[in-house]
Amino acid sequence: MLVSWRFKERKSLIQWFDPRAWLIFYGCFLMTTLFFWDVRFLIPLMAIALLVLLTSGVSWMEIRRVFLFIIGFVVFFAVLTFLTGRGGMEVYDQEHLIRRLAAQFTILGWRPTLSITVERVFFALSQFVRVFSIAVMTILIPYSLNPAYYGVTFRGLGLPDKFAYAMDLTMRFIPTFGRDFQLTMDAQRARGYELDKLKGGLIQQVRKLGPIIVPVTIHAIISSEDIIDAMDLRAFGIGPRTWLEELHYQKKDHILIGLGIAMLVAAVVVLFIGLGQFWVPSSLLEKFPSL
Amino acid sequence: MAKQFPVVVDNLAFRYRDREDLAIREISFNANSGELLLIAGASGCGKTTLIRAINGLVPRSYKGDLTGQILLFGEDTRDWKLSRISQNVATVLQDPERQILGTKVINEVAFGLENFGLPREEILERGDWALEQLNIYHLRDRETFNLSGGEKQKIALAGVLALNPSILLLDEPLASLDPASAQETLHAVRGLVDQGMTVLMVEHRVEDVLAINPNRILFMQEGEIRYLGSPEGLIEVVDYHEVKLPAEMVISRAAADPPPQPLQVLPGAATSSTEDHDPLVSFEDVRFGYDKDTEVLHGINLQIHRGDVIAVLGPNGAGKTTFVKHAIGLLKPKDGHVFVNGLSTHKATVAQIATTLGYVFQSPSHMLFAPTVYEELAFGPKNLNHPPDQIKKEVHEALDIVNLSDMEDDPPLALSFGQQKRVSIAAILAMRSRILVMDEPNAGQDYENYMNFMDSILQMPGFEAIIFVTHDVDLALIYANRIILVADGVIRADGPPQEILADFELITSCRLVPTSLLEANIARKSKLTSFLRAEALAHV
Numbered sequence: 001m002l003v004s005w006r007f008k009e010r011k012s013l014i015q016w017f018d019p020r021a022w023l024i025f026y027g028c029f030l031m032t033t034l035f036f037w038d039v040r041f042l043i044p045l046m047a048i049a050l051l052v053l054l055t056s057g058v059s060w061m062e063i064r065r066v067f068l069f070i071i072g073f074v075v076f077f078a079v080l081t082f083l084t085g086r087g088g089m090e091v092y093d094q095e096h097l098i099r100r101l102a103a104q105f106t107i108l109g110w111r112p113t114l115s116i117t118v119e120r121v122f123f124a125l126s127q128f129v130r131v132f133s134i135a136v137m138t139i140l141i142p143y144s145l146n147p148a149y150y151g152v153t154f155r156g157l158g159l160p161d162k163f164a165y166a167m168d169l170t171m172r173f174i175p176t177f178g179r180d181f182q183l184t185m186d187a188q189r190a191r192g193y194e195l196d197k198l199k200g201g202l203i204q205q206v207r208k209l210g211p212i213i214v215p216v217t218i219h220a221i222i223s224s225e226d227i228i229d230a231m232d233l234r235a236f237g238i239g240p241r242t243w244l245e246e247l248h249y250q251k252k253d254h255i256l257i258g259l260g261i262a263m264l265v266a267a268v269v270v271l272f273i274g275l276g277q278f279w280v281p282s283s284l285l286e287k288f289p290s291l
Numbered sequence: 292m293a294k295q296f297p298v299v300v301d302n303l304a305f306r307y308r309d310r311e312d313l314a315i316r317e318i319s320f321n322a323n324s325g326e327l328l329l330i331a332g333a334s335g336c337g338k339t340t341l342i343r344a345i346n347g348l349v350p351r352s353y354k355g356d357l358t359g360q361i362l363l364f365g366e367d368t369r370d371w372k373l374s375r376i377s378q379n380v381a382t383v384l385q386d387p388e389r390q391i392l393g394t395k396v397i398n399e400v401a402f403g404l405e406n407f408g409l410p411r412e413e414i415l416e417r418g419d420w421a422l423e424q425l426n427i428y429h430l431r432d433r434e435t436f437n438l439s440g441g442e443k444q445k446i447a448l449a450g451v452l453a454l455n456p457s458i459l460l461l462d463e464p465l466a467s468l469d470p471a472s473a474q475e476t477l478h479a480v481r482g483l484v485d486q487g488m489t490v491l492m493v494e495h496r497v498e499d500v501l502a503i504n505p506n507r508i509l510f511m512q513e514g515e516i517r518y519l520g521s522p523e524g525l526i527e528v529v530d531y532h533e534v535k536l537p538a539e540m541v542i543s544r545a546a547a548d549p550p551p552q553p554l555q556v557l558p559g560a561a562t563s564s565t566e567d568h569d570p571l572v573s574f575e576d577v578r579f580g581y582d583k584d585t586e587v588l589h590g591i592n593l594q595i596h597r598g599d600v601i602a603v604l605g606p607n608g609a610g611k612t613t614f615v616k617h618a619i620g621l622l623k624p625k626d627g628h629v630f631v632n633g634l635s636t637h638k639a640t641v642a643q644i645a646t647t648l649g650y651v652f653q654s655p656s657h658m659l660f661a662p663t664v665y666e667e668l669a670f671g672p673k674n675l676n677h678p679p680d681q682i683k684k685e686v687h688e689a690l691d692i693v694n695l696s697d698m699e700d701d702p703p704l705a706l707s708f709g710q711q712k713r714v715s716i717a718a719i720l721a722m723r724s725r726i727l728v729m730d731e732p733n734a735g736q737d738y739e740n741y742m743n744f745m746d747s748i749l750q751m752p753g754f755e756a757i758i759f760v761t762h763d764v765d766l767a768l769i770y771a772n773r774i775i776l777v778a779d780g781v782i783r784a785d786g787p788p789q790e791i792l793a794d795f796e797l798i799t800s801c802r803l804v805p806t807s808l809l810e811a812n813i814a815r816k817s818k819l820t821s822f823l824r825a826e827a828l829a830h831v
Contacts, residue, residue: 001387001388001389001390001391001435001436001443002391002392002394002436003436004394004434004436061583147394147434148393148394148395148398150394169392172394180657183652183654183657184657184658186616186621186641186652186657187652187657187658188658189621189640189641189642189645190619190621190641190645190649190650190652190719191645191658191670191671191674191718191719191722192642192645192646192671192674192675192722193642193670193674194640194642194674210660211658211660211670212660213660214659214660215656215657215658215659215660218656218659218660218704219656219657222656223389225352226384226389226390227392228352229348229352229384230384230389230390230391230392231392232348232351232352232373232374232377233346233348233373233377233381233382234377234381234402234403234406234450234451234454235374235377235378235403235406235407235454236374236402236406237374237406238374238375238378238406238407239407239408240408241405241406241407241408242404242405242408242409242410242411242414243405244397244398244401244405244411244414244415245398246411
């Protein structure tokens with residue numbers, strides 16, 4: 001059966017609003033952030049994300065694992081693009097060298113060299129700020145949205161009954177998958193199976209994951225068929241449905257939606273007049289030679 | 292005009308796509324308003340297929356060839372959509388886990404009503420009414436996934452009751468319930484029948500259902516009807532080994548047969564040459580909670596010794612599974628220690644403990660993966676590095692015990708639930724651990740099958756101790772030499788069955804219900820040294 005995310009009633013900024021209003025605001029925030037590469041515009045957006053995080057009422061213990069994973073992920077990719085210099089090619093075409101670090105050794109005649117340029121530093125910074133802001137806003141949603149309201153929230157956002165319920169089920173599928181994975185892991189460990197003892201080549205390793213992957217996959221397929229049967233047996237989709245839970249917009253929700261849309265419109269205007277693109281301080285550009 | 296029965300099944304036959312044999316054939320019967328029809332029969336006899344044909348999942352969701360007719364209130368349902376059938380027929384599936392959709396109890400109960408587009412006030416009114424009918428109104432605002440198995444089953448029932456159907460189909464509704472919950476559910480069902488509902492109930496626990504006077508019993512065998520008629524008549528045609536009948540009835544009939552062979556319980560424990568009296572497993576003030584705020588186990592202390600056959604009994608949600616999962620280190624105590632063979636579970640990996648302690652999970656579907664039953668069973672011994680020749684022997688012996696020798700090459704994922712459960716037991720038996728732990732070994736199994744494999748498992752040479760979690764008082768009474776009652780996360784009682792189970796006040800406070808076999812044993816107490824099964828009581 002489907003399990004839910006670890007939602008709790010909390011005193012938090014997110015839960016102060018109607019879930020529909022929050023999702024609209026989240027959508028606007030997401031698009032606005034994706035429009036910009038300019039750190040000067042991105043920093044205020046990150047400030048909003050941090051404000052939401054600090055007022056979320058989610059304790060560090062609850063969020064620690066997922067948070068560290070995501071931070072690790074974001075830092076890893078920012079560092080990777082910084083080292084390789086790839087990824088930023090689309091937003092800048094000229095680089096200004098701060099320092100060139102060359103290794104003391106060669107590998108098969110190739111000397112690993114790292115060019116630290118103004119553009120790469122700022123690109124890595126922008127990338128980190130962008131992805132971090134989006135990640136923070138996203139991971140807070142499952143902790144803050146009441147699962148009982150998933151369906152009616154999406155219905156309230158204008159999706160038809162069937163799609164709204166499908167979204168509801170999808171939101172709950174992820175933690176359910178995690179639970180099934182854990183149960184299967186436990187069952188196989190009780191049969192002497194140890195995941196850390198994986199040896200051999202890639203194909204062999206994948207084969208050895210069979211005892212986990214097969215039951216989890218089969219279980220996911222069977223459960224989705226069960227869910228469809230259970231819905232059919234209780235007349236899902238015969239006509240317009242009533243949603244037991246009700247949501248009512250209040251003034252603050254309208255304000256939040258207004259703010260979200262204003263932010264998005266402002267972002268479009270800023271982009272239109274040519275601002276918000278990748279930016280590096282011009283003083284630095286003068287200081288360092290171009291490549 | 293002839294009277295229109297709510298359900299008429301006429302010469303029904305069905306073959307699942309990709310299967311050669313018919314799952315059911317020549318099924319004809321009708322059911323009246325205010326009738327409770329009990330459908331019984333061994334695992335795989337076609338009971339569930341029949342239920343699916345009536346609620347329309349066969350052939351709409353489970354494809355295949357359906358011949359014959361099903362009439363609901365005189366109308367042929369062949370061309371009806373599932374949603375139309377579901378307006379007349381409500382179904383509670385075998386496993387509530389597979390049926391519950393709502394996140395909160397009230398959402399779950401309201402689901403069907405929401406789909407009919409009823410006004411919100413009416414939904415709430417009818418939802419609350421259904422919860423009150425089953426005495427579970429206090430669960431109304433709880434989250435469904437945090438409920439115990441028994442509570443889930445009642446929520447699933449409330450979800451269909453709220454629809455106020457004229458026909459109710461129940462597929463093994465008692466499978467995961469503690470005895471008191473099962474009794475309550477049965478009485479609730481009887482109440483619905485008395486109000487005029489037609490109820491078709493599939494159930495292995497025939498003896499329990501007899502207590503609420505089913506109007507008729509339909510007994511199936513190999514896809515056909517073997518008996519259809521009054522409960523008294525069934526008792527004449529079936530063998531007491533096949534169906535669990537009231538104890539005194541079995542005693543009077545078994546008197547004519549030769550007495551059953553006494554079991555050689557745990558021969559491995561008796562002949563063990565090591566003379567140490569150290570406990571095999573010991574729990575020292577074990578405390579545990581799944582999160583910081585709620586503690587599930589509040590200080591468990593106990594020792595398991597060589598020769599113990601322990602039945603762990605207790606209400607739904609008492610912490611029985613949490614408790615036994617500590618024995619193999621899948622859960623580690625938050626406070627206190629568990630020692631297996633002198634080794635703390637804090638320090639050993641689960642795989643290390645698995646060499647001494649085999650654990651059979653409640654649900655088989657989380658572990659089956661191999662292309663054949665043989666490979667499935669060989670997986671554990673291989674992980675423990677048993678030599679190939681030995682593995683072969685271990686696998687074959689395990690298959691023999693669970694009565695699946697002819698299915699060695701079948702894919703386990705294609706077997707029925709009951710068969711899968713037996714594969715999951717055999718997979719652990721093949722590992723030849725010294726201690727065996729089974730979580731609800733007889734759930735979803737028919738009587739004859741589970742009695743046979745329990746007999747064999749207890750007589751296996753290798754085991755030194757066996758622990759099983761169960762809701763079945765009779766299983767505990769027949770096989771265990773030690774009973775542990777768990778309730779609210781503490782051990783309420785620990786001792787020999789004659790002592791614990793004879794204390795009716797104690798056991799009813801742990802939501803157990805004295806069975807006819809227990810009463811028959813107590814009535815003959817002066818002549819017994821230990822509790823016996825009904826066939827053996829006949830010769831006392």
